[in-house]
Amino acid sequence: MNLIIVESPTKSKTLSKFLGEGYKILASMGHIRDLPERKFGVDTKADFVPDYVISKGKEEKVKEIQEAAKKADKIYLATDPDREGEAIAYHLSAIMQGQKSKGKSQKYERITFHEITKQAIEEALKKPGSINMDLVNAQQARRILDRIVGYKLSPLLWYKIRKGLSAGRVQTVAVRLIVEREREIEKFVPKEYWQIFAQLRKFLGGKMPDSPVFTAILTKKNGNKIEIENQIQAEEIVEELKKADYEVGEVEKKESRRSPPAPFTTSTLQQTASNRLGWSAKKTMQVAQGLYEQGLITYHRTDSTNLALEAINFCREFIKKEFGENYLPESPRVYKTKAKVAQEAHEAIRPTNLEMGKEMGGGDGERLFELIWKRFVACQMKEALVEETIIDINAVGQQNIFVLEARGEAEKFNGWKILYDKAKNNEEIENNGNKEGEEPLELLPPLLKGDALELEKIDPQQKFTQPPARFNEASLIKALEDLGIGRPSTYAPTISTILDRMYVEKKEKNFFPTNLGFAVNDFLLEYFPDIFDYQFTANLEDDLDEIANGQKQWVPVIREFFDPFNKKLNSVSKVAERVAVETETTGETCPTCKEGQVVIRVGRFGKFLSCSRFPKCKYTAPYIPKTGFKCPKCGGDVVHKKTKKGKGFYGCSNYPKCDWASWRKPTK
């Protein structure tokens, strides 16, 4: 009997099917040993020797593996082929250290495979190797550095700001992004500008039937780009344009090819599900887990856009059969993984089988599956072909010569867009992103240089420059991934952490920093700017790569970080003043004492209102955010409340007189 240990139970089931009798396959369920939760667990005086303990809840799992190992002829450590997987293999070897199997001292071998196919596994079993200690040390360095940052800075926050707070290489940068964006928005001054649109048609003269109307936008005045700052300027131009003569100038046509997007990674799946389905990263991962366990999709925690050859082949067959040769590119599309820090232990997220789910509707699992299915099939289809037309229109006024521009777009071939076009997806959720300036494109009537035009209508519009958009889950995950901070398994938990700590709040899907978030961010950035620099993780990854390559030793890398950090830590704990977090005020005067302000405080059950003069004045009231909707039963305000268990729901402010309530947000 041979024993194989993998990380995921779903993977172990698949392997059992391939290998049959003679192999016992167990899943470690991720890491089995780690630094202790309640202690620092790193000896900073003696080369950072870590004190590893069996992870909480893994005691039974460890025993099961140890027992199975004693009975095994051969032991294969088949954890994922990446830094964390190598470390898990090392910890597995450590829990079997000194054990004997069938009376002989135990031998284990390390095998890796990137595809879960029978062939890949048989190949791997033929050429087993040993654990790569350089890679293990890179993981160990990462782990210990994160422990040092997290477990030294969090207590500093308890003493200097408030108990229970936390800091970390990843979470603090996530908060920083949100805080800095908020400050950009605060200091943003909107600038007025005007755009002038003209509706024109070809002048046919006499009693000819009307030719179609199209829209053009004013772009130039006397050969220079036009900038209209206020209404007076706009009106002056409008007056002149009303009496101008219009004629078609240059007509430019260009064809462009639009390639399909790459197949999903964890990050892009979370972003797309957020934008199209309105889901949180957490929900997306829960639903994806279900699909993975049913064998419908490949592994859902991945940073790779690679596809198994076999998958590309069945996808191409499918496209040929369902859409015809026209939709099939000559050769398969290959996607390069964009993230520099990618570990590439898994494939992209794709369906395991294309015959399922073509006509799926309703149900969370089915909705997510459909998205994954379409994105995968589309990624192997032919590009879309678009013909763009740009027409310059000369308008000769009494004093000035103006140029207007009309743009049209015609789809010559839809290609992959037949399946996965953004605009065609009616589930698309309106995002608060800056979509300004994306005028809907229209088809233009056929026009030739020199054609005379007549003006149908002129439409000046007042606009203002827009501040940058606040982060939502999708854009925050994208920002973190672009910075190389966090991993597929941590994007969703990181968002939960910064919300739980009340560093940020989510309103209408957008993140706002709280006063606490501002305070913690400013404190940490004042004293430890290098650790929370956007480049810190990228530099760390370079060091870890060198450790993994054997070019560097891990202890000096950590030593070089730790010594100056520790010095700074000691001085800050002595010198830094305690930070007072500002309470939020509502701007109202206390109804009890008529002296204090009504402030929003945070208690065991969340936010509540009280008087700023507490404990002198004991006024309290529940904090209930209004939603702007009216109760359908009695016309009162609809308010957002929480049940005892903390679940949010919508109810009427006239409760208990009116008992209207709903789980879902009311609509107009």
Add this chain to the structure above:
DNA sequence: CAGTGAGCGAGCTTCCGCTTGACTT
């Protein structure tokens, strides 16, 4: 599907990354 709560200061909190259930707060 519903009305609480802070302060005081004993004993507690906390990181990132890998993987899923076991459960009533």
